[in-house]
Amino acid sequence: MNPAKFLTCLCLFLAAAPTHAGPTIESWQTSSGARVLFVENHSLPIVDVQVDFAAGTAHEAEGKAGVASLTQALVDLGVSGMDETQIANRMADLGAQLSGGVDTDRASLRLRTLSMADKRGPALDMLTAILSRPTFPAEVLEREKARTVAALKESLTRPDVIASRAFWAALYPAHPYGRQATPDSVKAILRDDVIAFHRANYSGSQATVAIVGDLSRAQAASVAEQLTAGLPSGGAMAGIPIVQLPAGGEQRIAHPALQAHLLLGLPALRRGDPDFFALAVGNYSLGGGGFVSRLMKEVRDKRGLAYSVHSYFLPLQQLGPFQIGLQTKKAQASDALRVSREVLADFLAQGPTEAELQAAKQNLIGSFPLRLDSNRKILENVAMIGFYGLPLDYLDRYPETIERVTAVDIKAAFARHVRPEHLVTVVVAGE
Amino acid sequence: MRHPRSIVLLLLLVAPAAAMASTHERQLANGLRVIVKEDRRAPTVAHMVWYRAGGMDETNGTTGVAHVLEHMMFKGTPSVGPGEFNRRVAAAGGRDNAFTSRDYTAYFQQVPKEKLSEMMQLEADRMRHLTLDANEFAQEIRVVMEERRLRTDDQPQSLLFEHLAAVAFQAHPYRVPVIGWMSDLENMTVADARFWYEQWYTPNNAYVVVVGDVDHQTVFQLAERHYGALSARSLPVRKPQDEPVQAGIRRLTLKAPADLPVVMMAYKAPVIRNVDEDVDPYALEMLSAVLAGHEAARFTRHLVREQRLAVNAAASYDSTARGPGIFYLYGSPSEGKSRPQLEAGLRAEIAAVQDRGVAADELARAKAQLIAGQIYKLDSMFAQAMEIGQLESVGIHHTMNGRMIEKLQKVTAEQVQAVAKKYFRDEQLTLAELDPQPLPQVLRPRSPFAPRH
Numbered sequence: 012m013n014p015a016k017f018l019t020c021l022c023l024f025l026a027a028a029p030t031h032a033g034p035t036i037e038s039w040q041t042s043s044g045a046r047v048l049f050v051e052n053h054s055l056p057i058v059d060v061q062v063d064f065a066a067g068t069a070h071e072a073e074g075k076a077g078v079a080s081l082t083q084a085l086v087d088l089g090v091s092g093m094d095e096t097q098i099a100n101r102m103a104d105l106g107a108q109l110s111g112g113v114d115t116d117r118a119s120l121r122l123r124t125l126s127m128a129d130k131r132g133p134a135l136d137m138l139t140a141i142l143s144r145p146t147f148p149a150e151v152l153e154r155e156k157a158r159t160v161a162a163l164k165e166s167l168t169r170p171d172v173i174a175s176r177a178f179w180a181a182l183y184p185a186h187p188y189g190r191q192a193t194p195d196s197v198k199a200i201l202r203d204d205v206i207a208f209h210r211a212n213y214s215g216s217q218a219t220v221a222i223v224g225d226l227s228r229a230q231a232a233s234v235a236e237q238l239t240a241g242l243p244s245g246g247a248m249a250g251i252p253i254v255q256l257p258a259g260g261e262q263r264i265a266h267p268a269l270q271a272h273l274l275l276g277l278p279a280l281r282r283g284d285p286d287f288f289a290l291a292v293g294n295y296s297l298g299g300g301g302f303v304s305r306l307m308k309e310v311r312d313k314r315g316l317a318y319s320v321h322s323y324f325l326p327l328q329q330l331g332p333f334q335i336g337l338q339t340k341k342a343q344a345s346d347a348l349r350v351s352r353e354v355l356a357d358f359l360a361q362g363p364t365e366a367e368l369q370a371a372k373q374n375l376i377g378s379f380p381l382r383l384d385s386n387r388k389i390l391e392n393v394a395m396i397g398f399y400g401l402p403l404d405y406l407d408r409y410p411e412t413i414e415r416v417t418a419v420d421i422k423a424a425f426a427r428h429v430r431p432e433h434l435v436t437v438v439v440a441g442e
Numbered sequence: 443m444r445h446p447r448s449i450v451l452l453l454l455l456v457a458p459a460a461a462m463a464s465t466h467e468r469q470l471a472n473g474l475r476v477i478v479k480e481d482r483r484a485p486t487v488a489h490m491v492w493y494r495a496g497g498m499d500e501t502n503g504t505t506g507v508a509h510v511l512e513h514m515m516f517k518g519t520p521s522v523g524p525g526e527f528n529r530r531v532a533a534a535g536g537r538d539n540a541f542t543s544r545d546y547t548a549y550f551q552q553v554p555k556e557k558l559s560e561m562m563q564l565e566a567d568r569m570r571h572l573t574l575d576a577n578e579f580a581q582e583i584r585v586v587m588e589e590r591r592l593r594t595d596d597q598p599q600s601l602l603f604e605h606l607a608a609v610a611f612q613a614h615p616y617r618v619p620v621i622g623w624m625s626d627l628e629n630m631t632v633a634d635a636r637f638w639y640e641q642w643y644t645p646n647n648a649y650v651v652v653v654g655d656v657d658h659q660t661v662f663q664l665a666e667r668h669y670g671a672l673s674a675r676s677l678p679v680r681k682p683q684d685e686p687v688q689a690g691i692r693r694l695t696l697k698a699p700a701d702l703p704v705v706m707m708a709y710k711a712p713v714i715r716n717v718d719e720d721v722d723p724y725a726l727e728m729l730s731a732v733l734a735g736h737e738a739a740r741f742t743r744h745l746v747r748e749q750r751l752a753v754n755a756a757a758s759y760d761s762t763a764r765g766p767g768i769f770y771l772y773g774s775p776s777e778g779k780s781r782p783q784l785e786a787g788l789r790a791e792i793a794a795v796q797d798r799g800v801a802a803d804e805l806a807r808a809k810a811q812l813i814a815g816q817i818y819k820l821d822s823m824f825a826q827a828m829e830i831g832q833l834e835s836v837g838i839h840h841t842m843n844g845r846m847i848e849k850l851q852k853v854t855a856e857q858v859q860a861v862a863k864k865y866f867r868d869e870q871l872t873l874a875e876l877d878p879q880p881l882p883q884v885l886r887p888r889s890p891f892a893p894r895h
Contacts, residue, residue, distance in 0.1 A: 054483045055820055095747065099738030103807045106814025125814055154750060161753040161777060165702040168881055170596065267699050267882060268596040270588070301537070302516070302528035312525060315584030318592050338592050370533060377535020380554050384484030385821045 033406025034389050036396070037228060043215030045239040048397040049231040050223045050389055056126045058224040059386050060135070061394040062142060062238060066118035066212035069187040069251045069328070077159065077192035078200050078208045083111060083118045084155055085205060086213075089148045090140040098137065107134035109141075115188050116251070116328045117398055118212070121390075126225035135234055142213070143241030147205050160194045171338075174272040174439040177262055181435045182278050182332055186254050214245030221394035223386050254278045254330040256433045266440035271344035272336075273441075275351060277433040279333035280326040282399040286424040288412045290324050293421035295371035296363040297355070298322025298335060303370065305354050310337060316347045322355075324428075328399070333429055344441035359429060362422030376410045465830065465840060466658035468665070472674045473646025476665040477830055477840060478658040481823055487654025488827040489561045490550040491569070492835060495642035497544040497620040498765055499680065504630060506622015507638045509542040510586055514635050515549065516540075517578040519571040524578055527564055534560060542620055545764040546835040552824060555655045562650075562668040569643055570672050579632040587628070590621045598698035598876055602706060606874040609694050610708050614685040616765045646674040649834055653827040685710075685766050692872040700878035702753070705784050706772040710870040711759065713767035717842045717849070723761035724849045725857040726769060726865070731808035732800050732858065733757040733771075733791065740791055740804075741773070751779050751787045762836045769865065781875050792866045799859035809851055816847060 034050045041047060068079045087109055088095040102109055107124040120141065124134035166172040176191055183189025220235045256278060280290060291299075298306035298321050310320040320337035335355065339347040363371065383389055383406070396405055466478045496508050518524040531538040536553035551561045594600045604619045611617035622630075650669070652661050688710055714723045734741045734757040741755040755773030771792070775784040819825050830840040838846075 056817060057821060096738045096743055099736055100807065103736040103738065103811055106810045108814075108818070123818060125817060130814075154747065157750075157777065158746075158753045161702060161774070165700060165774075168699055168701050168878075265882075269591045270596055300532060302525070303532045308525070311585055312581065315581040316588070318585055318589040339588060340591060370529070374532045374535055377533075377554060378537070379535070380484055380486045381535070381537065381552055384486045384823065387821055 033404075033409075034383060034393070036393055036403045037231075038397075038403055039232070039235075041215070041220070041235050041239045043218075043239045043242060043244070045215050045218040045220055045235065045242070046397055047220045047222065047231070047235040048393045048403075049221075049226075049228065049235075050393055051226065051228060051231070052223060052386060052389070053225050055386065056225055057123065057386060058126045058131055058222070058226055059121070059123050059390045060138065060234070060238070061119055061121045061221045061390055062138075063219045063221070063394055063398045064118045064213050065116065065217055065328075065398075066208070067114050067116040068190070068192075069115045070212055071187065071190065071208070073190070074196065075200060075204055075208075076190050077197040078204050079118060079212075080113045080192070081152070081155060081159065081197070081200060082205050082208045082213075083113045083120070084159075085147050085152060086120065086145040086209075087141045088151045088155070089146040091144040091146055093140070094148075095151060098141070101133065101137055105130050105134045105137075107137070109138070115331075119394070135237065139238055139241065142238055145209065147202055147209070149202050152202050152205060156197055156200065159192075159197050163192060163194055163197065170266045170268040170270070170272045170439045173264060173266065174274050174437050177264060177439070178274040178276070178334070178435065178437045179332075181260070181262060181437060182257055182276065183254065184257055186329075187251060188254065188278075188327070188329070188331075210243045211245050213243055215239045215242035217245065218242060219394065219397040221390055221397050223390045223393060251329050256330075256430070257435055259432050259434045261436040261438070263441055264437070264439045268440040269340055270338045271341050271347075271441040272338050272439045273344065273348055273351070274334060274336050274437045275348075275355070275434060276332050276334035277429065277435055278330035279428045280324045280331055281329060282326045282331075283401060284326065286428060287324075287326060289416050289420040289424035290428060292368065292371045292375065292413060292416045293358075293363055293425055294322055294324060295375060296367040297358050300371065300374060305358065305367075306335065306337075306351065309350050309354050310347060314346070314350065316343050316350065320351070341440060341442050344438060348436070348438065355429075356431070359422075359425055359431070362418045362425070365418065368416075368418050368421070372413055372416070375413050379410065466662075468662045470645065470666060470670050472670065472672055474665070474669050474672070475649040475834075476662060476669075477649060477651050477834070478656065478661045479651075479653040479826060479830065480656060480658060481653055481820075481826065482655045484823075485555050485655050486552060486823065487555045487558050487652060487656055488550060488552050488823045489558055489565070490548055490651040490827050490831055491565045491648055492546055492548045492651065492831045493642055493648050494546060494835065495638075495647065496542060496546045496764075497618060498615040499642065500615065500618065500622075503626060504634045504638075505618045505626045506586070506590075506620070507630065507634050508547055509620055509622065510583065510627070510630060511635050511638050511643075512540045512542045512547050512549075513582050513586055514574060514579060514639075515568055515572060517575065517582060518573045519567050520573060521571070522564065522567055524575070527568070530560070530564060536561070543835075544616055544620055546831075548831060548835075550824075550827070558652070558654075558656065558661070559664050559668070562664055565650075566668040566672060569645065569648065569669070572639055572643070574632055574636050574639065576632045579635060583627060583630055586621075587624065590624060590627065594619065594621055595624070598696070598700040598878070599704060601698060602696050602704055602874050602876045605694055605696050606706055606708055606872060609692050609874070610688075610710070610768065610872040611685055611766070614683050614765055616685075641678055644675040644677070645669060645672045647677055649831075651827045651831045651834075653823045653830070688870055688872075691868045693875075694872075695875045695877050697877045697879050699881050700876060702774045702876075703781050703878055704772065704774050704876035705781050705788070706770060706874045706876075707785070707788060708872045708874070709769045709771075709866050711767040711769040711865050713763045713836075714761050714838065714846070717838060717845055720849075721857060722861050722864070723767070724846075725853050725861040726759050727761050727850060728805060728808050728853045729795065729800075729858050729861060730757045730759040730769070731811065732795075732804045735808050735811060740794075741788075744791060745773065745784075745787050749787065750776050752776060752784055755784075755788065762833065762838060764836050785873070792862060795859060795862040796866070800855050802855060805853070805855055805858065812847065812850055
């Protein structure tokens, strides 16, 4: 889990302004039941498509940690009639870019292609084959398992990864969000596991398709229909279970690194929770607002304890984490932890000042156009709205919702979501 | 149109005029150049100030000062107090940051378009009036040391790269890391930062790049108003510090806590000095794309997928730089394979190009990706501003970009084979290996997970 990536996820939510509406999103269902969100934009000859499935790591069966990522990695490494080299060469010939990712909730596949018919058509045909007809060749699976294990073993030597894994394990001791792939769990995955995971979790009725760019509504409809027609026809899947809050506590892990890595937090927020807005405004002042937050001032500017320090909420399908994180040289770890705890405790007790509240609103509302000034950024927002079933006018209404937040709301929301008795601390490489 | 001959032709065919707008340029009387690209797709603007001073302009004993000064640029002027710069950008609904490289130091803000004037006012102010307070410096130098620990000292692969550069270059300042050696950071003073600032932060050593929803004439007027009053100063003479010819292989090994070994091979290579006349740098760019430009390019296909020799393998080459160039090959061996085996595998790939050249379809594929990438870049104002700024930083006029793409399009298979033969010789090679060391057996929690309260 990469904190920077989480931060990006949250930032996508912080989009709004009174003077600028969001993009016009059209939405419909394909005949296979997939939900489609489309933003028409002809300013560049580019089409971006993202297909999301509820196929993240939280959907892995117990003992199968790693299968979600392997499945996602393998879909474009063999389709009926083409091997991995032919697929990659075809994409490169077209100048098309295929990417994707897996987090706790989602597995995503993303295609960027030029919009001219002789490029777009074959590129979308490839994506269709990848979505509908992956072959999961056994020898490719074995190779990718070995590469995954190698990368995992390397990452398990890194203090940031060790800290993050311990943090998630401590936040979610009995929940799928806390389960993480290990070299052994990856080695044990069989081709049948991958095929079963794909069949159960990559179904048409569960897919969300986001399309942005140089297509008409009619063209987008036929693209979405084509992409989803051949998907597995799985039924409703099991949801992600409710999170039980952990007992608070502290864990220290030794490591030879020069810097200690500190994480502090708890399970805090679901997507769609109305408190999101108050928490977002409040967190801007606490540790989200880059160089102007309280944590940055106290930890970095006043004391020179760290290069970066942050706090964020990562809303997920079920309670996602609130997290404070920083790195500092070993000898300063206790100081930095004490200062961070004091800043948090003070914020929980007092809430933001009126000046902080206004500064937060000014930035969150004023920066709205920057959140949506490229097709890629629009795609990320629209895909997130689609996957989590947020209202289509979510972006349009964001500014007024932010504007209405009061200091009292923030203090109350933090009191509901950040309860100190559940706070977990992880220190790797502290003295 | 599968493999168009000219990027310009393709772009004219497919990209609306607005997105393809050319740039506008003006030089103020004090020497500051202002480059504007209008892009009206969204009501935002990217504003950047680039200084022609980076790590390569430093001297021994004060390495890292370019980057330290970059940090200090946020610590206030008489009219804008410490931290106030960030606060004002945030209040404007903007984002800002800065970056220091071997070749330059650059500052940027991304803001709603109506805030451009205020950003120029702030940048102009700190171009001349930086306070450089001793107490602020004392705090900030500690932040920079934490940054070095975070990004280099505790990152074995970064450390390997740092060691490699220090061996590949002996005279040229590219041997020094941009972040600076820790000892130099520990002994740096505010006077060092001030000396650097006085030397290099002057309008005739800077240029402004603006990309966004703006009118270029308006931008020129704003630039004149905010930057125009700053006076030019004479700049120090820049000594070339040319690297002597390397005449034999250099090898080094780094031991660090890690699990995956790394092999990194660095061959001295030319960079573009004359956009029109040069040939080899363009051929090296295409070689890099054929070797490692996509998932089925040679390195991944042969070394990772077919031979299972590596868990990853890549090539990297940048044809533009103020200093000398390097063509990198690097990767990590698979379990059960050794570093020498991977080294032999990488060498075999180069030998294959030397002996048998590259296929027409491989080259065509690399060119198709290049063209598409040029169009995708138009989706980001920031990326467009970066491209302009980086070309200018190495002394290439930004309007030469189209010509450079044309040159890349014209590279032949024979030219690719020729550069493979010419530059990939052991005499020009520095080879660095990461020898991973197991962590001490202390990874089990030192304390069990325990409630605090």
